[in-house]
Amino acid sequence: MKLIASLTSPYVRKIRVLLLEKGIPFELVLDSPWEATTHVPDFNPLGKVPALVTNDGEVFFDSPVIADYLETLGVYAPELPADAMECVRIRQIEALADGIVDAGVAWFLETRRPEDKQMPEAMERQRGKILRSLGELEKRIQGREWLRGDALSRADIAVGCALLWLDFRLGSFDWRSRHPGVAAFVARLSERPSFAQTVPVL
Incomplete structure (x- = not known):
């Protein structure tokens, strides 16, 4: 999977930390939404990072949504409880x-x-x-x-x-x-x- 990201965004950092804690491999694709040449809107119509491209090519954006998707993968340890x-x-x-x-x-x-x-x-x-x-x-x-x-x-x-x-x-x-x-x-x-x-x- 690919994470469309900026190195200064705390929302991106949240997803990077989650991916690292779970040991999920991913490609970090750096792209600043503030640059005139940005491709971020190709992944998120709101023009914001992070955006996650799954191995199947589906795109998720907004950090809580991406975090929810990562929980569906069933990778230990869960960052959300069962209750x-x-x-x-x-x-x-x-x-x-x-x-x-x-x-x-x-x-x-x-x-x-x-x-x-x-x-x-x-x-x-x-x-x-x-x-x-x-x-x-x-x-x-x-x-x-x-x-x-x-x-x-x-x-x-x-x-x-x-x-x-x-x-x-x-x-x-x-x-x-x-x-x-x-x-x-x-x-x-x-x-x-x-x-x-x-x-x-x-």
């Missing part, structure tokens, strides 16, 4: 992580505008979303090794990729000092080979 309600709870944490990234992207793009065109109130709004989400994650990780259950799940992977992306794009934002439990959790994740092999690069 349907527990799956919903894990997907909710994944949605929270993706929301952190969405807010972070909006904040980051605002910083790229000319200084006299930037809207501090818009950046503060996105910062508030991230801080509230971090507060929720801090409560959830207390006394636990993983966010849900007793093994690595999609919730853990999504949160790790989201928060490490904040370091990559918004490095001056100190989220760790206020959220030591989450900071320690992300530090543990960073030591896994799947995370070490997918550090974003420009």
Whole structure:
């Protein structure tokens, strides 16, 4: 299978980590959707990465959808449990992580505008979303090794990729000092080979 990807996308990183954790072989096809010569819309009409081309030629896009597809392959270890309600709870944490990234992207793009065109109130709004989400994650990780259950799940992977992306794009934002439990959790994740092999690069 082929993963259409950018090395800076946290959504791509989530899928790369999943593929590596499961030991599923894949070809990484680098293509930035921001370039004029991009072919990403050939795979995803929304023009966004990641997109996954299966061995049968079927294309899936949007990282939660791709992650769902990978679970159908029955490759150990599963990143979603068998219990349907527990799956919903894990997907909710994944949605929270993706929301952190969405807010972070909006904040980051605002910083790229000319200084006299930037809207501090818009950046503060996105910062508030991230801080509230971090507060929720801090409560959830207390006394636990993983966010849900007793093994690595999609919730853990999504949160790790989201928060490490904040370091990559918004490095001056100190989220760790206020959220030591989450900071320690992300530090543990960073030591896994799947995370070490997918550090974003420009």
